Amino acid sequence: MVSSPSPAVPTPEVRPTLWSPFTYSVFRAIWIASVVSNIGTWMQNVAGVWLVTTLTTSALLVALMQTATSLPAFLLSMPAGAMADLIDRRRLLLFTQGFMAVVALLLGGLTLLGEISAFGVLALTFVLGIGAAINAPVWQTVTVELVPRQILGSAITLNGVSNNIARAIGPAIGGAIIAYYSPGWVFLLNAVSFLGTFAVIYAWQRTADAPTGPAENFTGALRAGMRYVQYSPAIYAVLFRTFAFSFGASAMWGLLSVVIARRLHLSSGSYGVMLSWLGAGAIAGAFLMGRAGNRLNFNQRVLLGSLVFVGTNVALALAPSVYWLYPVMFLTGIAWLMTMTSFSTTVQLNVPKWVQARVVSVYMLVFQAGLSFGSVVWGELADRTTLQVALLATAAWMLxxxxxxxxxxxxxxxxxxxxxxxHWPTPTVEGSIDPDDGPVVVMIEYEVALPDQPAFHLAAQQLTRLRLRDGSLRAGVFTDVAHATRITEFFYVATWGEHQRQHHRFTKEDLAIEAQVLQFHAGPEPPRVTHFLAFPKSINIEVPTTYGAMESPQ
Incomplete structure (x- = not known):
C-alpha cells in the first residue's frame, strides 16, 4: 500500500529544485499515473474535436467542443470545491476516476457502432466534463497534502509538465489512431487510461484531517468559500487576470482545428502535431521557469505570456504555411505553462488549508468561464465574419x-x-450551546487615546476585513458617545458553531494585523471580549431582539 508520510521541510542549506517533489513517494506515484491518464485525455480531446469537425460544417459547433469541456467546470466548480473540503478526498477521487472511465467507454462504443452525431459527441463530452469538474478541485488540493509548502511551486509546475507531456504525446498518438483506425478506439483507450490513477489513489493511505470544530454543512461551506474570496484582495486580483487571459486564450484552443482544416486544408495528423509542438514548448517552459523564477515575478510572467498569445493569434490568422506555426506553437506552449502555473501557484500559496479546495474551485470556475464564454464569442465571430477577423480581434483583446x-x-x-x-481563548459559557444556535455577536472593547484614533481606525479596517473573510456576516467599529476613548469592535456571526470555526480560521499571518490594532489599546487590562447569543435561541436565522434585551447592530 502507498502511505502518505508527513512532508518534511527541505534542509535550509539545500535549495529546492524542480525535481524536489519527486523525493516524496506518493506524489511520484500519483504524478506518473496522471501522465498516463492525461495522455488518454489529450487523445480524447483530439479525437472528439476532429470527429465533430468531420461531422459538421459549422465552426461554431467545433468551437463548442471547448465549451462542452469547460462549461461543467463553470457550473460545478463551487459545489465540487465544497465537497472536496468537507468529505474524504480519496473517496471522491476514486468516484470521479471511475465515472469518467464509464463515460469514455460509452462514447467509444457508440462511435465504433456508427451511432454518434456531432451533438452526441458534444453531449457525452459535456458529461465527461462533469466528472472532470468534480475531480479538478480535489486533485489540485491533493498536491498540497503530498509535498511541503516550500516546494509547492515546483510540484504545481510538475503537474503542468505532466499535462504537457501528455499534450506532446497524446495528440500524436490520437491523430495516428484516427488516421488508421477510428476515433472510437481513442475513446476506449482513454477509458483504460483512468485505471492507473484509480489504482494509485486506491492504494494511497491518506491520513484524515483532525476536526477543528463543528462540522460545516454544504450550504454554509459554499458561503464561507465565497466570503473568503470576496474579502481576499490577493485572490480576486488573480481571478480578474485569469478571466481576461482565458477569455482571449480560448480562441487558440477553440479555433486551432478550424485553422488547420479550413484555412490550411490539412489533416488530423497535422492538428495532432501542432498540439505536440504546444506540449513540447510547455515542457521546455518548465525548465526555463527554473531559471526565470528568480528573475521574473508573477506579474511579469503573466504579462509576458499574454504578449506571446498576441503573437500567436496574429500568426494563426496570417501565417501562410503550417511550418511558420510550429515555432509559434512551441513558444505558445512555454507561455501557457508559465502563465497558468503563475495563476495556480499564487492562488494556492495565498489560502489556508481549510478553504483551499473552495478557493481553487472559484479560480477554476473563473478560468473555465473565460474559456467557455470566449469559445462561443470567437466561434460566433468567425462564423459571422471570417476566421482571420476573429483571431485578430482576439489578439487585440489580449493586448x-x-x-x-x-x-x-x-x-x-x-x-x-x-x-x-x-490563540483566542475559548469563551466561558453557562450551560450548553448547540453549534446551530445563533446568531452570535462578539464585542471587543478598546481604550484608545484621541490622538491615536485615526491610525487605530485604519488598522481596524483591515481587522474588520479578516472578520468578514473568516465568517462574520457584519462587522464594524463604534465609539462610545459618553466615553470618547472607548471604542467597541463588533462582529456578527450566524451560529455559535461558525464562531467556533472562526477561532481556527485566524492564521499566524493575521496576527500582525491584530497586533497593529492592539498596539493602540491604552487600558490597564487587555481588551474586554464579550459574547452575546440571540434570545430566544434560533437555528441559522437572524432573530430581531427587543430594546430591553440587546440592540441589533446596524
Missing part, C-alpha cells in the same frame, strides 16, 4: 488585457504563514 496589471497586481504568498494561530 488590452495586459493593462489589468495596474489595478490588479498579483502577489506572491510564498512566505506567508497560513497555519491556524489558535
Amino acid at each position: 488590452l488585457s495586459m493593462l489589468l496589471a495596474v489595478p490588479f497586481p498579483m502577489r506572491s504568498g510564498e512566505n506567508l504563514n497560513l497555519e491556524p494561530a489558535d
